[in-house]
Amino acid sequence: MNYLNEINSEGFIIINNIYSNVEIENIILEIEKVTENNTENSTFRKSDGIFAIRQFHKEIPKSIEFIFNEKLKKIIETNFGEHFFITKSIYFDKPEKSNWFVAYHQDLTISVNKKVEIENYENWTKKQNQFAVQPPNEILEKNFTIRIHLDNTTKENGALKVINKSHKKGVLRTDNIDFKHEIETICEVEKGGIMIMKPLLFHASNKTTNNQKRRVIHIEFSNQKLPKELKWSEKTNLTF
Template sequence: MHWRDQLDADGFTMLPTVFAPDEIGAVIAEWAEVTRAHAADEALLTGAGGPAYGARNLLELWPGVVGLVRAPGLRDALVEVLGPDAGVVRVLYFDKPPGHSWALPWHKDYSVAVTAHGPPGVFTKPTMKAGVPHVIAPRELLDRMLTVRVHLDAATPDNGPLRVIPGSHRFYHPGDDEPRAAETLCCHAGDVLLMRPLVTHASGHSAPAAGLHRRIVHLECAADLGLPDGYAWKWFRRVNEPRSDDQFPSIHPRNE
């Protein structure tokens, strides 16, 4: 099945080998520098003296991270799905470090980052996450968004890979999903998962003796700059632009 057909039917698709091993190595090295520079920032999530298992606000901590979606093959796919005005609106980081694994139950992704909380309307449940206002978005907005998960490590049965319910992106509430078997998404480092926010998904703990990381850069993209009810995105970085020299300077684009 063509990747676009699978995305439309199932709500997710895997793009293989978007990034070569040397490119992934450069991304990991840059992320290590970012974590050292921002070790005390509340956006960096650590526990009990362990390594970072997650991070928020990457568009502030690591502005060059937007260069990932501007890799030629990936940029073209995002423009095909979201249109020429698409932008990155939030970036997160996840890891399941050896000895510090975690799990998440079945859920859909509803939260978006905005500049400020406004009056009740189409957006609900205002919260603050690492100093940034967030709200729950309506289906009409989430249907025009796409999540990009860049795998910095292979996802295997032993390091808590993502599990998804195919076709669940057609329903806003998990209880309305059609009863379909879950799929476990294993892949190689450098592969990229495209996923609609409303896909119901979960992940389990890594196997205790696996000794594996599961590092992922999670980039959320929207079709355009507009939001209803006077709201504005906290961040918006256009996808359809060339990758500049200061974004991953150690990466030599293979197709530019």
């Protein structure tokens, strides 16, 4: 089914029933196998409010066969084509009593292999031995993100809220948005469902209020070539 018109128009779409309960349990099992006795890994972030794994598809490689089932591969192929690849992945585990929240923002950086001075590549950072940089807008505009929901996600346990169509306005500071005149959507997603979104879509997450955890796998995709001096540090090709 073609969802691209809605993704391009609104900046996101929610599609439920992508994974069976068995597939979700298999993904969770692979995560638990790696993390149970290995919480000191440099790509892991653990606090009272959240547990996160950066470079998820590299740290939990056996989960990939369950994540990219036939339904998801068909959605990617039908809506985006066969030439997209993974550029970044993060696992978020928001515990039942989490008071962790994220203010409205855009996803403006990509993960690369090193820092070099290149025109229109700016705002360099380095976290956990990973370089990140803000590329030109045309790269961000062509990328997309898929969020895989391992639990029912509602407004009570920190579902994303987004500003519809905000991805069309380019890179903005939040104080340049008149939120009173914008459409905000709470993106509730069922366990086994996905959300596809554009990186420039403004999104945020509230605190958990219902004592139910929220586990999400966030995977970013691109089909863009970088300048010859740079490489995508987490690049992983897909097989269809």
